[in-house]
Amino acid sequence: MCRLALKTANEPFSPFDVLQAMEAMQEGYDGSGLGLLLRGMEFADFKYETKNPILSGIAHTEKALHRLNTFMQDKGFDLKYDHEFDIDAASIEAKDRHKYFLRVYKLPASWSSFNEEQVESELMMTRLALRRDGESNDNDLTVFSFWPDVAMIKEVGWPLGVGEALGLDAGRIKSRICMAQGRQNTNWGINLYACHPFFIQGIGTMTNGENTAFIPIRDWLTGTHFPGYIGYQSDSEVFAHILHYVIKQLKLPLEAYKHVITPLKTEELIEHPQGEFLRGLRDVCRRLIIDGPNCVMASLPDETSMLVMDAKKLRPATIGGKPGEWAMASEMCGVDAMIPDRDRSLDFMPMREHTIIVPPDRQEFQIWSQFDQFPLPQAA
Amino acid sequence: MVSIRSVPSTPSSLTPNDLPWIIKHNENRCTLCGRCTSVCPVGAIKLNYMRKRMPRIVLSSSERGSSYKTFVGIRQRTDPAHRCIGCGTCSMVCPNEAIAPAPNANDDRFRFHTNQKGEPAKRGGRRNVPGASLLDRMIFNRISMLTDPALDAGRHEFQLNTLLGRVLPPEEYLRRKMSGEWIPPTREIFPFIIGSMSFGALSPNMWLGLLQGVAYCNEVLGIPVVMATGEGGCPPWVLKSPFLKYIILQIASGYFGWDEIIRAIPDMQCEPAAIEIKYGQGAKPGDGGLLMWFKVSKLIARLRGVPEGVDLPSPPDHQTLYSIEESVMKMIQSMSMAWDFKVPVYPKISGSTSAKAVLNNLVRNPYASGLLIDGVDGGTGAAYNVSMDAMGHPIASNVRECYLDLCAQGKQNEIPLFAAGGVGKNGNITQNGLALIMLGASGVHIGKYIMQAAAGCLGSERNRCNVCNIGLCPKGITSQNPKLYRRLDPDQVAERVAETFMSIRTEMKKILAPLGRSQSLPIGMSDAMGIEDKDVADKLKIQYVC
Incomplete structure (x- = not known):
């Protein structure tokens, strides 16, 4: 079973803090892997400018690394920083890891005329092109993300062991948000692309549980023919894509996500102040209704964090912390490990109707209920 | 050459052993009460006075050697018109278990003589292919073993309903909602729908029982069941009642009953659940509806606006229209307009290799609310035997191909597909229905099953009974003769x-809980299913299991 931990703080911290929470929750997973998403980056040996995208992934061979360099050069990307991990290769289970890369690039000069949407689209297309390149070369190149201020690391093994082997305990990398998930997706055979967190255009989600409605959701997302809606090595990848669809394509507020994945029942919607609109939304997004036990944690480009659960709350989670610093975890001991010096009486375990939102200022978290008025002018 | 008349052997002379059903009569138990002969719907048995010779050895030449005795006995008639249909009503009324029909284990010869007077065999029922159907062979094998806790069928809440009606793409919904434009109507209904059986095909008591049962399901049990009328309208009191919302009104090529419906519109208290436009049906593709004269009673004649006692064959096509494209466009639009665009309108077609073409046409029609495909195993009240047995397309691959076609276009949430034809043929109603839903149907229509389950229809795929066409239904389900339909108590039908x-x-x-599904109907959840047949698995794009 997967365990989830997310920490968000105004002061950048080491991902190793979160790995210690994973260790605290170790009873809940099989040590088959670790996935990390870091946001709000700070490098000890480089002054990072947040507008520059960071490419995260693994080159499994020298040849792949060479192809990557050529590709990025040809596209006009200027390499500003190449983070060198202090690797203890012997401690890493997999033997085909030629180089982990976390590289900061400067956008090509030719993109200067692009608007924000075009840049976002081009960044995604670049990531997808690199992914395809790896897939067509015997999977010798794995690319997790290519986005400003976001870094991702995924590896097979025991989370704390992986963190140590990659030298994450040295504090050379810090971030304001860290999402960690402690299990490779062994459901489908080990594949790094099947490992949480999942990422698309700045949006990252991770989940524990099982999405039993995966196939119909995948079929629908694939049918939209949006280039980023691919992969699906894991049934949980659709959570990231649904969030992306709700926010970026439908341009609905974050609160709509819960109404899409776990809509209220008809009899509840009849009583709801915007029941008619929400019922229509439920019907049109019917193929995106998730099923099975799931707890979803997400973070967005503006450093908002979110926590929701399935409609029956079959996977609980806890949020706790203090102004400026909050932690969410699938186990309370995970929250304890991340922020021990908090007022525990203020911890909150959301119910099935809740969406927990930690806004970028991190002063307090919001508990938004599906039964509340929906924050959308047109729905009124 | 002159034939020998003294031997009763004509080309169509048959013996009981040549018939599909043989009456087994136990003379020792028979009390000669005559109930069986009076109740037999086709007069296959007769209570006769017969004579038998009583041989006696007589030595004297002045006396006759034998005498004759008269006795009363039950005999099976063997002419094709009066062959036993196997319904078993005789044994139902027999006070002494003295009589029952038994299927003929040999191949009958009757089948070669069902075309007397040049008229091919006609009957009710469905395709006479007994045994497990393809749907019966599908199993649900994606048991949710990965996560704990699993769902509890007895304690958890399940969302089992489906949507009937056009659903917009999400972007378009938001745009229209912002600008206050028309949003197509949808109905949240139970995915098992009582399929089109007309008021005319069914007896008034059967129809009333169904409607009472449907109302009870909706209003007391909270199961939003809807039923379709079939061609031939609806009694005016129903049209003006609050129960109309549970009814899908059908319009077909004969337009029977629509005078009454149109006239009732101003007095309607609510809208009907939907309008179904019948272009074809699975049991007799390419044929129009057929209500034989036996069943055109005074009431039916009034509802349909025709004289009593005449055959009512609907034409195979909607004659005012030129093609399905035009038909779909004009009729759907007219019907939508009649109810202010507040009622879903969808066509029903026979299962066919051309179903995808019709579907793609509907995808482009903003008013089309769905598509019902009726497969080869669909039932009917009256059709030529050859249409029933040999014409049509099996539903499973038809609905699957249509669904995958919608998926490729990203439209699978927009036009709901409904499947019909042989659902629950062998009693496995829920398994069959959910198999079709997981192949991509949004719901299924059930006709024959509901007649069998709710009213005790005796029909089977071994040609048992199947005389719905001539109004002699021994259970009173498909008869317009009060003597027969009063056998059926509407309250008991409603209860069933x-x-x-x-x-x-x-x-x-019990099926969805182990699959880990409770939040929405698993439409298109093809990963949940397997079949022990590689070719079928490949064709339907589901798993082959062994």
């Missing part, structure tokens, strides 16, 4: 309807 849907609801949960 409610029991049937309660049981389907429970079985749905």
